[in-house]
Amino acid sequence: MAGHRPEMVFRSHMQAALDEARAAAERGEVPVGAVIISPGGHPVAAAGNRTRELADPTAHAEILAIRMACAMVGSERLGGHDLYVTLEPCAMCAAAIAAARIARLYYGAADPKSGGVAHGARVFAHPQAHHRPEIYDGIAAVESERLLRDFFAGRRADV
Amino acid sequence: MAGHRPEMVFRSHMQAALDEARAAAERGEVPVGAVIISPGGHPVAAAGNRTRELADPTAHAEILAIRMACAMVGSERLGGHDLYVTLEPCAMCAAAIAAARIARLYYGAADPKSGGVAHGARVFAHPQAHHRPEIYDGIAAVESERLLRDFFAGRRADV
Numbered sequence: 281m282a283g284h285r286p287e288m289v290f291r292s293h294m295q296a297a298l299d300e301a302r303a304a305a306e307r308g309e310v311p312v313g314a315v316i317i318s319p320g321g322h323p324v325a326a327a328g329n330r331t332r333e334l335a336d337p338t339a340h341a342e343i344l345a346i347r348m349a350c351a352m353v354g355s356e357r358l359g360g361h362d363l364y365v366t367l368e369p370c371a372m373c374a375a376a377i378a379a380a381r382i383a384r385l386y387y388g389a390a391d392p393k394s395g396g397v398a399h400g401a402r403v404f405a406h407p408q409a410h411h412r413p414e415i416y417d418g419i420a421a422v423e424s425e426r427l428l429r430d431f432f433a434g435r436r437a438d439v
Numbered sequence: 440m441a442g443h444r445p446e447m448v449f450r451s452h453m454q455a456a457l458d459e460a461r462a463a464a465e466r467g468e469v470p471v472g473a474v475i476i477s478p479g480g481h482p483v484a485a486a487g488n489r490t491r492e493l494a495d496p497t498a499h500a501e502i503l504a505i506r507m508a509c510a511m512v513g514s515e516r517l518g519g520h521d522l523y524v525t526l527e528p529c530a531m532c533a534a535a536i537a538a539a540r541i542a543r544l545y546y547g548a549a550d551p552k553s554g555g556v557a558h559g560a561r562v563f564a565h566p567q568a569h570h571r572p573e574i575y576d577g578i579a580a581v582e583s584e585r586l587l588r589d590f591f592a593g594r595r596a597d598v
């Protein structure tokens with residue numbers, strides 16, 4: 281039974297990230313959500329995408345969550361912290377994750393179109409990143425993809 | 440004589456970016472500075488690196504300048520705007536420049552250690568970037584490198 285505990289824990293954190301993604305969709309933002317977990321296992325930041333609301337192209341869920349967690353911790357480094365995000369981070373967010381020294385990155389759906397971890401720039405694959413988190417992908421990917429698909433299908437229906 | 444005008448203009452904008460880099464050094468930050476110029480040729484944002492002061496790993500000069508310019512313009516897109524930065528942008532900043540649809544990127548010194556434009560992730564070389572600015576490098580590179588070298592030499596002397 282004990283072997284089941286870790287998976288339950290990280291699925292629960294990803295559910296919190298999915299809740300942020302759903303809230304983003306309700307605000308008319310591309311539904312991506314992120315949470316950051318402290319070394320002690322507690323959520324210290326949660327954010328959804330707010331690029332439109334804030335008129336800020338850097339206001340991706342991961343960037344907002346990292347800035348929030350750094351403000352909480354009072355440091356530009358988040359060593360020992362884990363980041364959960366519903367979609368593969370883009371190159372901007374991947375490089376921010378490296379700069380923040382996030383220990384573990386858990387993400388949901390792959391993003392062949394804009395991803396920068398397993399696709400395109402593959403930010404962590406170069407020594408210029410200075411830090412590479414442990415990476416776990418595909419967690420709750422089906423729910424994450426469904427949110428994105430429904431959001432874009434809805435937008436097409438509005439046109 | 441008219442042929443000299445454009446170079447004088449972009450050197451003057453880079454001098455403003457160097458002023459921001461010098462101010463950053465005086466605050467104890469890695470000396471990198473950036474300015475953003477409107478389509479009409481006017482500066483709309485200027486920033487230096489503030490990662491330590493703000494305890495924010497995303498507070499690079501380029502990110503702060505992009506957020507400032509977007510707030511001025513009221514849009515997450517800066518089409519027609521130019522960005523001048525004293526050092527080759529990292530992968531995070533390069534991807535933010537792509538997301539903001541910056542028209543032209545002028546940078547000073549190359550950054551083999553942390554750069555993400557001509558080194559490492561080469562963010563604009565992948566279709567996941569969605570936008571590639573025109574890129575002009577090496578402008579005022581000597582002054583930019585001297586600022587960085589003096590800053591790090593000073594820090595070593597403090598140890």
